[in-house]
Amino acid sequence: MKCFLRYIGVVDTQDKLHNVRLEQGLNIITGKSSTGKSAILEIFDYCLGSTEDTIPVGTITERAETFFIALQFPSYFLVAARKKKSDRCFLLEVQGTDPDRLLKLIEQPKAFFDPKHYMPLRDFKKSLGRYFAITLDNIDEDPYLKAAGRNKSATPSVRSFSSFMLQHQNLVANKHAIFYRFDEKEKRDQAINHFKILMGLVDEAYFDLYREHEVAKHELKKIQAQIPKQAQRKEAAIARYNRYLAEFKTLAGLALVDATAEDIYNKPAMMLKMISGRSVKIDVLSDQVEVRRAELQAQRIVALTQKRKLQGQMRLVNDSLTSATQFGLDMTADSLPTSTVLSDAHCPLCEAHSTVPAVEANKLVGAIEWLNEELKLSAYARESFAAERRKIQEALGGVNEQLRLIQADIQPLDEEIEKLKTTKSVDEQATKAKLRLEIAIQDQLDKPESELSGQEKLLRSEVERLAGLLAKYDTRDRLNELSQSIDAKMCELGSHFDFEETYKPSKLRFDVETFDLWYQQNERTRVYLRSMGSGANWLYSHLALFMSLHYQFAALSDKGCKIPPILFLDQPTQVYFPASLDDADEFDAKLLAKQAKREDDVDDDMSAVTNMFTQLAKFCDETGKTTGVTPQIIVSDHADKLTLGEGYKFQNYVRATWRTRGFIAED
Template sequence: MKCFLKYIGIVDTRDKIHYVPFYPGLNVITGKSSTGKSAILEIFDYCMGSSEDTIPVGVITDRSKIFFVVLQFASFVLVLGRNAGTNKCFLREVPSAQADSLIALIESVGAFFDPRYYVPLADFIKSLGRYFGVTLENIDEDPLHKELTGKKSETPSIRSFPSFMLQHQNLVANKHAIFYRFDQKHKRDQAIEHFKILMGIVGEEYFDLAKEHNVAKQELRRIQLQIPKQDMVKASAIALFSDCLSEYLALAGTPLIELTPEEMWKNPKPALRKVMERSVRIDGLSDEFEKKRNGLLDTKAELMIKLRSAQGDLRLAKSSIDSASGFGLTMTSLPIPSSSALEEAAICPFCDAHSDTPEDEANKLSDAIHWLNKELKLSSYARESFGEERRSIEKEIKAIEAQLKEVQNSLKPLDEEITRLKLSKNVDESAQRAKFRLEEAIKQRIEKPPSDLVDSEAYWKARVKALADEMAEYQVASELEKLQNDINDKMRQLGQNFDFEEAYKPVDLRFDLETFDLWHQKDKDTKVYLRSMGSGANWLYSHLTLFMSLHYQFAARADSGCKIPPILFLDQPTQVYFPAALDAGKKFAPEVLAIQANRQDKLEDDIDAVTSMFNQIANFCTDTHQQTGVMPQMIICDHADNLDLEEGLEFSDYVRATWRTRGFIAEVEPA
């Protein structure tokens, strides 16, 4: 995104304007303590739609009425404003032709800050997002996410920008934290997830595809879960057809129909017609009834033998468990001798000589009892072994009982037929009933046809693959890998220019886009994370190296969809060298600050390090502009002033405000 910060300003309670102008490249605001330098970052964040007002309490908050920020785009400027302590935000677009006279327009406070341009905070964030191309309404890849959670996933907005644009005083050299407001895990996770969107790697069309892909996968899974159930329904129906045919054969002595149960399942309507057309014919000479019944009785007998055997095994397993438990409890409760000393001295009866043998044997007995108790305490292992055997036998018994039930169900109509024949002498009735049962089973198959899940499965498999192929064209993984490699390559290049400790030279900083972790790769197998690097200078240079590398990518990808403008605020980066709590001088006096910090012996080196840091930042802006066509904007608020930069660079050229005799809000003449 090509835009830069043009002004940050305040309208005070007397409608007087106080502002700082900014330009592409390096910008420095220098001054003593408590003049409003750090407030610059907070005003910017507040005007960018922060839900919190973190502007430091003091003169600025006491005397300010409206805070405003001006962003310069190619063909217009955008004025963002916000009244102190409210969630009403001002948003007004002004043509570039009026950019040079913008401050004069703003000075007519009542006319410029017309109430018509004020909107609620939520609407302001959405409207401002449109200028940066951040317009996604839904990034849920799971279509059920909103139904399950009651809300959509957080979408990227301009509120994602400050994490990459602001390095506050307590953050710029922090060893535990790198990004603004990453102390809240959900914001960190959102930033990581949104980064590929903000970098222009994916857009809303990608998430539409992702949702379709998930819908297709869910439908495929639903069908695949149904297939085994349908197979069970099919197997059950075929078994019923087979039972009916077998029962009819046993009762009538002749087959009802030539079709197999599988053929009847496959073509139920023709099968039903043939069954209904076939009249019941009884073959009185057939022995099929006895063969069928005797076969079932033999099977029943075999199953009963297996069942009795399994039940016996189960009793033994339960008895073994009870015995192990009881024996273990009994033995562990036995008293153990506390001493092996014998009441009387052991004297040999033959030679009256003293002997240690009885005492040794007593000690061995005591050790043996201790060992046995220890082993018995482990009897839970033995019980578990018996328990596993018991569960296996119980499972076997259930299976046998199920088979036995099937056999008994098959025997029941045959036994009933014997009783019926004794009473009614009607041979055709039972066979007719078996035929009728078969007709009803086939009708059930016709009335509830199974869906063609095989064809549906093939369709959804193809759909899942087609959508996956479309998503693969975005090459998200490879694009993120390329971006990560570009960031790391740039960090290796930039890192060599900063004064890291010797232990970390040559510095090889790495950044992981999946976790947003930063570390120094000491060797092939050793990662030294920021928290373990030691020294405030190392932490500062690691932050600078990472953020300069990120902003290089923001500039390089400005024309290819990157939403984040390369604007970076650095608050008090020299604090690792001049950590004085109070700087009240009328000019920057490093020797005084060095005394306060007890660093007099390092003053010259500290000045050189600070000067080198500003040289590198100024050169970075110029080099990035030459290489990408976009000039990043680096805004540094610091005590440092009047540094003797390298040839061709004048520190005063980068200073936008010096607050030594005044602060951000200049003194106003009494009314």
């Protein structure tokens, strides 16, 4: 995102304007302690929609009425402001790129900060987000969140930027924390989850596609799960038709239709019409009834024999299971010794040394070991018997179902004899068989089976189509490529900072999926920040990482990256010169070193500090030349009048010096 911070300021209670004008590249605000340097960062965060007002209490908060920032885009300014301790925010777009003209407008605060441009904090974040193309409504990859009763995930907003833009005084050289707001797990997880969105690797269309893909896959699985059931249903229907066709032929002596059960299943409507129109004809000379009855009785005998055999097996298994269970209970009920360790034994009469107790103890140990093995065997036996019982129960269920069907087929044959005795009608039973077949066919028609194979083909095609669209985002490979670029840039930048010799050459690594930072000592060993030793190592690790990230923000600004390359560094020199000690009218490195008990290191410290500012200035310039976008680094520090290297002049980057006054000058 191509924008930078042009102004940051305060309108006091007397409508007087206090501001700092900033430029692209390196910006330095220098001064002694308690002059408002750290407040610069907090004002920016507050005007960017922070829920909390963390601006340091003091002169600024006592005299301030309104805080504001002005972001400069290629063709306009965007001014955001908030009154102190307020949840209403101001947002106004001002056309043009002349910073002097903008400042003249703001110098009339009552007219410029018109109440009609104020809005609730929630609306402000959404409105501000539109300028950074952050308008996503749903970034969940699970399409069934609502159905499961869960809330949607938080979407990215301008608040997502703060973790990448702000390095507070207590964070810039911290060995335990790297990113702002990561002390709250929810915000940490959100920042990591939003990273690929903010970097422009994915957009809302990606999440829409992802959810559609998940739904299509889910529907495909449902259809695929139903296909075996359809096959079972078809098999059952054909078996029913075969039974009724056989029953009719047995009773009538003639086939009802010249068609198989499969033919009826495949063309149920046509076959039902044909069968319904057929009259029942009886072949009185046929002996099909007796032949069929004999077949069924033979089948019943075989099935009944199998049932009795299975029942016998079940009885044996139940007895064995009961015995194994009781054996385990009996064995564990016995009282067992807690220990077999014996001290030296002596005869109670002559006090001679005796080995008899040790021998008996060895026997006891052997008995205990045998018992343990038997108990294990008992448990194994119970498991084996239980599995065997389940298998027999399943087999019994199948045999009982077979017997039920055989009995159902015999029943109409028996009923025929009784009907002939009473009604003398030879076609009544055959008519009933024909009617049962018609009812079965109608049941198939009433509950039509969907064309699952066709649906599966369509859904498979849809899953493949959506997968192809998702593949175009190439998220995994692009994220890996980004990770490698960040690591390479960190190593390049880190090699110019004054790390301890142990961490040279720079081999810093950053995981874009966990946001962990470490030094890769060798192929297997990672040295995390907390184990890297001195404050200088922690500081330079932070600087190398954030400079590398901001290089990516600049390089990808034309490729969808949402994060503007604006970085605040508050008191980075504190590892050498603690800011709390600096209250003089001039920056005096030797005096500060003495107070910090680092007199012997003052020259080395000054060399490291000078080099750090040189590298920051160089980074901004070279990144601008390479990517076409110059990052903006805003350093609040007490270091002043440094002699930089490589032709850079410290004073060219100083935007404010607060030694004899603060951000808001005393009256």
